[in-house]
Amino acid sequence: MSQQPRIIDVPGHSLRSFDIGYAQDGVYAFADRSNHGVDLIDTRTLRYVGRIPGFSGPSGGGQGGPNGVLIVNGRQLWAGDGHSRVRVADMRSRGIVATIATGGTKRVDELAYDARDHLVIAANNADDPPFLSFISARAPYRIRARLMLPQATDGLEQPLWDPRTGMVYVAVPELDGVAARGGVAMIDPRSARLTGMHEVARCMPAGLALDPGGKLLVGCSDDAVAYGFKAVSLLLDPVSGKILRIFHQVGGSDEVWFDSASGDFLLAAVANPGGPVLGVINARGQHWVENIPSGRHAHSVAADPGNGRAFVPVAAGDKACARGCVEIFGK
Numbered sequence: 001m002s003q004q005p006r007i008i009d010v011p012g013h014s015l016r017s018f019d020i021g022y023a024q025d026g027v028y029a030f031a032d033r034s035n036h037g038v039d040l041i042d043t044r045t046l047r048y049v050g051r052i053p054g055f056s057g058p059s060g061g062g063q064g065g066p067n068g069v070l071i072v073n074g075r076q077l078w079a080g081d082g083h084s085r086v087r088v089a090d091m092r093s094r095g096i097v098a099t100i101a102t103g104g105t106k107r108v109d110e111l112a113y114d115a116r117d118h119l120v121i122a123a124n125n126a127d128d129p130p131f132l133s134f135i136s137a138r139a140p141y142r143i144r145a146r147l148m149l150p151q152a153t154d155g156l157e158q159p160l161w162d163p164r165t166g167m168v169y170v171a172v173p174e175l176d177g178v179a180a181r182g183g184v185a186m187i188d189p190r191s192a193r194l195t196g197m198h199e200v201a202r203c204m205p206a207g208l209a210l211d212p213g214g215k216l217l218v219g220c221s222d223d224a225v226a227y228g229f230k231a232v233s234l235l236l237d238p239v240s241g242k243i244l245r246i247f248h249q250v251g252g253s254d255e256v257w258f259d260s261a262s263g264d265f266l267l268a269a270v271a272n273p274g275g276p277v278l279g280v281i282n283a284r285g286q287h288w289v290e291n292i293p294s295g296r297h298a299h300s301v302a303a304d305p306g307n308g309r310a311f312v313p314v315a316a317g318d319k320a321c322a323r324g325c326v327e328i329f330g331k
Contacts, residue, residue, distance in 0.1 A: 015324025056082030062126035068110030080108030145192035198241030207256030219253030222271035250279030261308030
């Protein structure tokens with residue numbers, strides 16, 4: 001992977017508040033709260049191609065948005081927004097075509113897509129208690145079920161659907177008010193029932209990513225580092241809950257991603273000791289490869305499955321791009 005990233009500038013207001021990214025079918029999309037929209041970049045030409053507007057922006061009180069983003073079947077973009085809303089946009093027209101109210105009072109954060117059952121799983125992370133909504137990915141986008149998770153006392157992070165088992169995994173930073181106890185929840189999306197909880201210690205899980213063999217990378221969060229826990233990452237068997245490997249070389253991550261082009265896990269390790277890095281872990285060999293310095297507040301990453309280019313937004317005030325930008329790693 002290239003040590004010197006290329007840079008794409010983002011038009012509009014300086015990039016001070018942003019969140020999760022997603023890449024599929026030649027498009028990289030990321031949540032640009034500073035500009036109240038989702039920005040789109042062509043992963044082949046490395047050109048900024050437009051913005052889907054109409055989101056809450058950098059609002060306080062747990063109401064900001066967009067947050068988590070997801071591309072479904074190359075045609076729809078789904079994004080969590082403030083005021084307990086999920087937005088559905090058409091990728092071609094770049095316009096919002098549906099708004100789904102999930103029934104909470106705070107923002108909708110991160111999302112997952114269950115391709116078997118055609119469901120989008122949306123996390124209301126800031127509500128008390130936090131909850132998940134299971135939404136039909138087909139118009140008129142009805143909410144099929146909700147699942148409250150009162151044991152998740154510091155919200156919810158990344159949900160992820162596993163095509164091998166049909167289960168949904170959800171990163172739970174804190175269980176029952178104990179910061180040193182976090183977990184990965186196992187949920188049956190068809191019944192919207194919690195079937196198990198794999199507890200992990202001193203991690204406060206945030207990002208989750210699966211490799212084709214079914215191994216689950218758990219990104220121990222920047223919140224864990226702020227709490228005084230060591231910056232690490234975990235490789236987990238999501239069925240048994242057994243920890244297969246602890247990586248001490250990289251941690252303090254928010255979003256993590258599996259890059260199918262290279263066979264590597266990528267970690268947006270914003271709180272890695274010494275400064276933000278893009279961490280690289282080889283999935284097949286289960287070994288750490290390298291940490292590549294990234295930029296200010298660089299806490300999200302997504303890679304194009306066709307060419308392996310990794311996209312990492314960087315906040316305004318970084319030495320590489322004063323107004324904020326997107327860094328591209330890889331050929």
